[in-house]
Amino acid sequence: MYHFQWLALRIAELGGDISVARYPVYLEAPSFKELILLDSKAEKEAVSQYKAHIAEIxxxxxxxxxxxxxxxxxxxxEKFALMAEKVADVEKSPGEELSPEAEAKRNKLIEMLNSGxxxxxxxxxxxxxxxxxxxxRGFGHSLEQSAITEMKHMGWLAEHVAEMGGKPPVERNTLILADKEEDMIKANIEDEEKALDLYEQQIADIEDEELKQLLETIRYHEEYHKEEFEYFLKQSVEKAAKEKTAPVNETKRKVPFTVGSLIKK
Ligand SMILES: [Fe+2]
Ligand SMILES: [Fe+2]
Ligand SMILES: [Fe+2]
Incomplete structure (x- = not known):
């Protein structure tokens, strides 16, 4: 995540668009050991790619x-390679036998948590x-903090799913990557509202007290996110209104270099 941040901030400095595309992720392998070895392989691939980039810059x-x-x-x-050695003996424990009814209930719960x-x-x-x-930067910092909280939510829910024998998805909904700050914030408020609806419904439907409490905590965080975004939206609207009434001073962003000048020809 730090690497993502450093690269993204460098791209923003250069006036470029930050990509949210991703390489394939490895989620399946015949054994856990092989899965971890794929992580090691992905790290080595990243090293080769960065070395190739350095050669061009x-x-x-x-x-x-x-x-x-x-x-x-x-x-x-290296860490993943060593880890793979250590997990060599870990075998998947066979899940407990469930009645068809209990299994349907479990699957329904997994599906619910996975939507979160x-x-x-x-x-x-x-x-x-x-x-x-x-x-x-103030807005950026708040967004980063929210992203970290969302990552915790993802982890809590995904761990629960995995403990129940389910597979947490690494799929995403359509991302709203608006150019205008106001549109960004409006999209985020809408996302938080959707999350609030989702978790409220789940809290009402779920019987497990511990899980209910976890969802209550998450729901509370989403409420806070929504309020934060509403605050930034108000600020953004006020800022835009001020800019409209103030005499326009056209200051074009000075670019001391072009991306081309940073790359070896
Ligand atoms: Fe890494
Ligand atoms: Fe969340
Ligand atoms: Fe949130």
Missing amino acids: VDPRTISLLERIISDEERHA VKHEYSVVLQYLHQAYSTKD
Whole structure:
């Protein structure tokens, strides 16, 4: 996530668009050991990619950033390789036998929690993208904090799903990556409202007290997010109104270099 942040902020500095596209993620392997080895492989692939990029770049600052990331990824690759050795003996314990009725109930619950996982994953990406794109550092910081909270929500729900023998999805809803700050915030408020509806419904439907409490905590956080966004929306609207009435002073952003000048020809 730090690497994502550093690269994204560098891209924003250069006036570029931050990508939220992703490479394939490895979720399945014949064994857990092989799954972890795929993580190690992904880290090594990242190292090769960053090395190839360094070979094409002349800008020392970007090179030093990529070198820093490479050193982290190399450590990650080793860490995963060692981890794979340690988990070699871990076998999947056979799940308990359930009556068809109990199984249907369990599957329904997994499906419910997974809709939360999907929501959380989507807003993590959306808020981070906005946090790194906006020039308003206060708003950016708040977005980043919200993204971190959403990531916790995703983790809590996904762990619950996994404990019940389900598979948490790594799929996302459509992300709203609006250009205008006001539109971004409005989309976020709508997302938080949807989350509030979702969790309220789940709290009403779920019997498990512990799970209910977890969802109450998440619901409360979403309420807070919504209020935060409403505050920033008010600020953004006021700022826009002020800019409208003030004499317009056309200041074009000065670009001291072009992306082309940072790349080896
Ligand atoms: Fe890594
Ligand atoms: Fe959330
Ligand atoms: Fe939220």
